[in-house]
Each structure stands twice: as C-alpha cells, then as structure tokens.
Amino acid sequence: MSDTVDLNADMGESFGPWVMGQDAELLEVITSANVACGFHASDPDVMARTMRLAVDHGTGIGAHPGFPDLQGFGRRRMDLTRDSLRNLVMYQLGAARAMAAAAGGTVRHLKLHGALANMASEDAEMARACYEGALAVDPEIIVMVLAATAQQEAVEALGCRWAGEIFADRAYNDDATLVDRSLPGAVIHDPELAGKRMVEMVKAGAIITESGQHIPAAVDTICLHGDGKTALEIARSVRDALTGAGVALKRFAGRQGRISST
Structure with a gap:
C-alpha cells in the first residue's frame, strides 16, 4: 500500500457565461488541477482565471488537451492523423504554459481529455503521437496516464x-479501460461508495x-470530477476516506x- 497519493480534477471547463464544474470548491480538496485548453472546453478568460486560482492554492497545474469539439465537450471520437494529434497537443500545451506563466505558475503535467484519452487508452501508437507532441514542447x-492501459504502454x-491515474467515480472493465x-x-x-473503493484500490495497488x-x-x-450532482461530495468523501x-x-x-x- 502506498502511503501517499495525489488527488486531481479536471477544471477550467466553463465557456463564457456557461459554468461547468465547481472549480473553487474542488481546489480546496485536490493537489493537482488539469486545466482545459480551449478545444473541448474553456476560453482565454476561463483559462486565465483558473490558472490564477490554482496558483493561489499552491495546486500542481496540468494541461488538459482534448479534441476540437466544444459542442460535444470532447466526448465524440474523431479520426486524426498522427501528425495532427501531435500538433493538436503541442498547440494546447503551449496555450496552457503561456497562461500559467502569466499567472505566476508552471505546467508540470499533461492529461488527455475525454474521447481523445479513451482512444489513446486503447491504441498505444495514438497515445505515443499525443505524448510526443507534449514532449517536443517540454521534455x-x-x-498522466490511465493506469494499466495502452497509455501506460506508450x-x-x-x-x-x-504518473498512473485511477478514477474515483467511474467503473472499470476487465482490460482496465473505463466502462x-x-x-x-x-x-x-x-x-x-466512491471513498471506500478508492481506499481499497490504493491499499491493493490495483x-x-x-x-x-x-x-x-x-x-x-x-x-475527481466536478461536474456531477454529487461530485463535490464524492471529492470530499474520497479525501476523508x-x-x-x-x-x-x-x-x-x-x-x-x-x-x-506497484
């Protein structure tokens, strides 16, 4: 059993006047923040505000790139070439690094979003193309990878x-992908239930x-997610458990x- 663990949440996913998630409240719970980069969600004002909040809380900042799919919130699968995947990740990481620097912070990690992440968890070559894009910007x-999937293989x-990631509020298939x-x-x-499951998984290293x-x-x-009806309660329950x-x-x-x- 590990004696330490990080808690992360996806945030900065609002767009203009449309609010998504409970970012300020989650920042009281988590240790790492994955900030949307404008493709699946967010806009420059939201990114700037979220970066400042993360810096103020001393939270680790990560870029959270997704497919260019605002209407579908990045949850619709797309067929892109390997070069386009590399460029898509490079572009979004560059934006995140600029916004973090302006807020007095730095981007220390990267986590793929939604359908991009799910597809990369099934296809190591696709995952590799995405990660090569990130590493070209910052070696x-x-x-952050979905543990025990093709992302980790890449x-x-x-x-x-x-860093290997598991989900507090998602069920798993027998191949370690999300249901x-x-x-x-x-x-x-x-x-x-979410809190109990996370203690069991951390103790088991599985x-x-x-x-x-x-x-x-x-x-x-x-x-930990911030966009469900019980999301904040789940986050607090997991932390306390x-x-x-x-x-x-x-x-x-x-x-x-x-x-x-492990």
Whole structure:
C-alpha cells in the first residue's frame, strides 16, 4: 500500500457565461488541477482565471488537451492523423504554459481529455503521437496516464516521466479501460461508495473492476470530477476516506520506465 497519493480534477471547463464544474470548491480538496485548453472546453478568460486560482492554492497545474469539439465537450471520437494529434497537443500545451506563466505558475503535467484519452487508452501508437507532441514542447513534463492501459504502454516505451491515474467515480472493465458512460453503473454517484473503493484500490495497488478482478496498477493519482450532482461530495468523501486510512495527500513526483506492479 502506498502511503501517499495525489488527488486531481479536471477544471477550467466553463465557456463564457456557461459554468461547468465547481472549480473553487474542488481546489480546496485536490493537489493537482488539469486545466482545459480551449478545444473541448474553456476560453482565454476561463483559462486565465483558473490558472490564477490554482496558483493561489499552491495546486500542481496540468494541461488538459482534448479534441476540437466544444459542442460535444470532447466526448465524440474523431479520426486524426498522427501528425495532427501531435500538433493538436503541442498547440494546447503551449496555450496552457503561456497562461500559467502569466499567472505566476508552471505546467508540470499533461492529461488527455475525454474521447481523445479513451482512444489513446486503447491504441498505444495514438497515445505515443499525443505524448510526443507534449514532449517536443517540454521534455520534462509528467504525463498522466490511465493506469494499466495502452497509455501506460506508450509512456513506458518513450521513457518519459509519468504518473498512473485511477478514477474515483467511474467503473472499470476487465482490460482496465473505463466502462462506457452510456452503460448502467458506469458513473458512480454515491460518495460513500466512491471513498471506500478508492481506499481499497490504493491499499491493493490495483484497479478493481466491475467483475471484482484486481489489475496491478501504478496508483499515483486519483481523478475527481466536478461536474456531477454529487461530485463535490464524492471529492470530499474520497479525501476523508483516504486520510482516515492513513494515506497522505501529496502531488505526484512522476516515475520513469516500465513496471510490472506497484
């Protein structure tokens, strides 16, 4: 069992007057923030405001690039060439780095969003193209990956710094991918259940699937969402359950190379 874990959340996903998530409240809970870069969500004003809030809270800042799909919130699959994937990630990371610098902060990690992330978790070559784009901008950036998926296969092959992520409010298939949101039980809304699951997974150093299978995994960070009815309650429940179990909350340092288990 790890004695520390990072808590991360996707944020800065509002657009103009349309508010998405509970960023200010989540920043009281988390240790790392994944800030949308304007393609699947956000705008320059939202990005600037979110970066300032993260800096004020001393929260680790990450870029959260997605497909160019504002209407679909980046959750619709797209077919892009490898070159376009590299450029898409480079462009968004560049914007995030500029906004963070203007707010007095730095971007320390990168996490793919939505359909881009889901597709990369199934296709190591696609994941590699995305991560090559990020590393071309910042060779030292920490790539946050969906643990035990093709995303992890890609970073292990690249030899870059990375951190393994699991989700507090999502159910898992037996191949470590997330259950499709359209299926019953894919999203967990019960705060108590979410907290209990995360303690079990951190203690086991494994993803526990819907069928009860344990998949050894690098559990470096836990994703908390801010856009559901019980999202903030889930975030607080996970934090309290972990600290109650003796797990300290701390920003991930990043790891390198291949692992067989945690």
